[in-house]
Amino acid sequence: MSAGIEEETAENKSEVITTKTSDVVLGDDAEGPKKARARRQVEFYFADSNLPYDKFMWQLHTKTPEHWVPIDAVASFKRMRQYSQGEKGVAWVADALRSSEYLEVDESGKNVRRRTEVKEPKGQFERSIYAKGFETDDSKDLQLRLEEFFQGYGSTNEVRMRRAEDKSFKGSVFVEFTEPAGAETFLKAEPKPNWNGTDLLIMTKEQYCEMKIKEKGLSGRNADRKRDTMNKRNFNAFTIPVSHGGLLKHKPVEDGKPKREVWLEFMGKKLLIDRDEDGNGRVKEEEVPFVKNSTLKFEGVGENFSWNDIKLPLKDLFDGRTPFIDYTRGKNDGFVGFNQELSDDDIANVKKTIQTINGNEITWSQVAEEEEKSFQIRRAQSSARAALRNDDEYSSTSKPQRGGRGGGRGGSGGGRGGSGRGRGGRGGRGGRGGRGGGGKRDGRENGKSNGEITTTTNDDSKTDTVNGAAGEKRKRAVEPDGGPDVGIRGVAGPPVLQTAKKAKTDTGDAATTASS
Numbered sequence: 001m002s003a004g005i006e007e008e009t010a011e012n013k014s015e016v017i018t019t020k021t022s023d024v025v026l027g028d029d030a031e032g033p034k035k036a037r038a039r040r041q042v043e044f045y046f047a048d049s050n051l052p053y054d055k056f057m058w059q060l061h062t063k064t065p066e067h068w069v070p071i072d073a074v075a076s077f078k079r080m081r082q083y084s085q086g087e088k089g090v091a092w093v094a095d096a097l098r099s100s101e102y103l104e105v106d107e108s109g110k111n112v113r114r115r116t117e118v119k120e121p122k123g124q125f126e127r128s129i130y131a132k133g134f135e136t137d138d139s140k141d142l143q144l145r146l147e148e149f150f151q152g153y154g155s156t157n158e159v160r161m162r163r164a165e166d167k168s169f170k171g172s173v174f175v176e177f178t179e180p181a182g183a184e185t186f187l188k189a190e191p192k193p194n195w196n197g198t199d200l201l202i203m204t205k206e207q208y209c210e211m212k213i214k215e216k217g218l219s220g221r222n223a224d225r226k227r228d229t230m231n232k233r234n235f236n237a238f239t240i241p242v243s244h245g246g247l248l249k250h251k252p253v254e255d256g257k258p259k260r261e262v263w264l265e266f267m268g269k270k271l272l273i274d275r276d277e278d279g280n281g282r283v284k285e286e287e288v289p290f291v292k293n294s295t296l297k298f299e300g301v302g303e304n305f306s307w308n309d310i311k312l313p314l315k316d317l318f319d320g321r322t323p324f325i326d327y328t329r330g331k332n333d334g335f336v337g338f339n340q341e342l343s344d345d346d347i348a349n350v351k352k353t354i355q356t357i358n359g360n361e362i363t364w365s366q367v368a369e370e371e372e373k374s375f376q377i378r379r380a381q382s383s384a385r386a387a388l389r390n391d392d393e394y395s396s397t398s399k400p401q402r403g404g405r406g407g408g409r410g411g412s413g414g415g416r417g418g419s420g421r422g423r424g425g426r427g428g429r430g431g432r433g434g435r436g437g438g439g440k441r442d443g444r445e446n447g448k449s450n451g452e453i454t455t456t457t458n459d460d461s462k463t464d465t466v467n468g469a470a471g472e473k474r475k476r477a478v479e480p481d482g483g484p485d486v487g488i489r490g491v492a493g494p495p496v497l498q499t500a501k502k503a504k505t506d507t508g509d510a511a512t513t514a515s516s
Helices: 003-013 032-046 055-061 071-075 078-084 089-097 142-151 180-187 205-215 220-231 308-317 344-353 369-397
Strands: 103-105 111-114 128-132 156-163 169-177 201-204 261-266 269-275 295-299 324-327 333-337 363-366 452-454 501-504 510-513
Touching: 032 055, 032 078, 032 089, 032 103, 032 111, 071 078, 071 089, 071 111, 078 089, 089 103, 128 180, 128 205, 142 156, 142 169, 169 180, 180 201, 201 205, 205 220, 261 369, 269 369, 295 369, 308 344, 324 369, 333 369, 344 363
Parallel strands: 261 452
Antiparallel strands: 103 111, 128 169, 128 201, 156 169, 261 269, 295 333, 295 363, 324 333, 501 510
16 A cells, blocks of 8 residues: 555545544644644544544554554644644654643654553444535635534534535534533534524434435335444444454354354355454365366466456356455466356356456466365465454444344334234244244244354355255355455455345245345
C-alpha cells in the first residue's frame, strides 16, 4: 500500500473529530487556540470512537508492542498539515500534544500513544443524532464550523459530514455525542437549532434509520439488513482475532475446537474446522480430499495483473462457480483451483477464454500430482482460516434473530411458524408439533440445537444431506473464496457467515441452511 493510499484511508475517517474537553487556550500566546485544535484532532485519531475502526490508524497503533505512533505520520494527514507544514513542523505538533490528558509523547518528541487501553464504545446509537439543512458548498472551514456548532450543545465524539458518491456534501450530518445528555439537549433545544437562520431537520439516528426503511418499503429481514448496513463499519478491530492484530479474544476451548462446530465443504467432502495454537482455523491434512486434474497453472500475467482478470471470466465459464486463485503480487505466475476435475474440453475452454491479460500472452498448463496435492492442502487451510474468522466476526457482532422467544415471524410467541397463536402456531404448519419442528431460525429442530455452522463456497447449487436421510437437516456448504494468505490486497474477502436459518426445500420439509 503506497503512502498516498494509506493517507487517504486515514483521511476518510478524519472528517470527524473527538472533542471530549471544552475549547482550551494553552497559555496567553496567539498559538494557544491552534495548539488546542491540533491536540483535539490527534486525540480524535486515537479515540475509542475512531482508532479501532480506522484501518490505517490501527496498523500504526499495532505496529509496535508499545503502540508508539510516529508523530510525523499523524502530522502528514490532510487535516493536520495546516499545523505541521511550514515553520511549525512536527516539533510544534509534539509540543501541542504534551498537554493532552489522553495522549503521551515520548522523550524524543517523535512518537505519541494513548495513555489507556482501547475499549469498545457502548451506546453509540443512543448518543447519535441526524441533522439536515446545512449549505452544500462545502467551504474549507465548514467541518470546523460544524464541530464548533455542535460543541455548543455538548461534548462530541464525532461530527460526520454525509457525502454523495461524487464526494459532494449532502448538507446533512451524523453527530455522536460523548454522553446521552448531549444528544437530548440538542434534540430538545429551545429555540430549535438553526444554521444561518434556517431551522434544521433533526432527529435521533435511530429515527432516521426507521424513516429510510419506511420510505423504501422494507420489512422483516430486509429491514434488519438495512439497519445493520447503516451501522456497519468497514473495519472493526473488535471483530478481528488477537492473532491477526485485532482485539477479539477467544474464550478457552477444549482440544483446540471452537465452542460450536464449524464445517467446511471442500471438493465434495465435509471437513471439521479446529483451531491451531494461535486460534486460527485449520483442518486435518490427512482428511483433505485429493481431486486430480482440478488445478491449472498460469504464467505470463505481468506486473499489472488483477485477480479479477482471471476470476470473473472463469466464474462465468463454470456456471457461476468462483475458482480459487493462488497468486503472490509481483510474481509472473500462479495457480487456479477449480471445484471439479477438469476434462480436456474444460481445459481447452479455459485456454480459449483467457489468452491474454493486459496485452501479455498467458500460458496455461496442468500441474504435477505432488504439486497439486500440496496446493489443494494449502487451499483447504486458507479456506478454513477464512471460514472460522468470518464465523468469529459474525458471532461477536450478531444480534438475536427475529423470530426468537417473544414473537415475530417463526418465533415461539406466535406468528408464522411460531408456537403461539397466528398462522403456523402451536401444532400448525412449521409450529411446535407441526411439520418442520420448532419453527425457529437459530438452527434448532424439535427443541434441540444442532450446534453447527457450515461454511459455503460460492457454489449455490450444491446441497449436502446430513445424516443421509431424506427429510432430515440439510446444510448448504460453500467454500470461502480466498483467504488471509491468498489473493490480492483490496479484493473483498469471503462472505460473512450467518447463523443457520430455516428454509423450505422442494419437498416442503424444513431444512437448515447456512446463508451468506
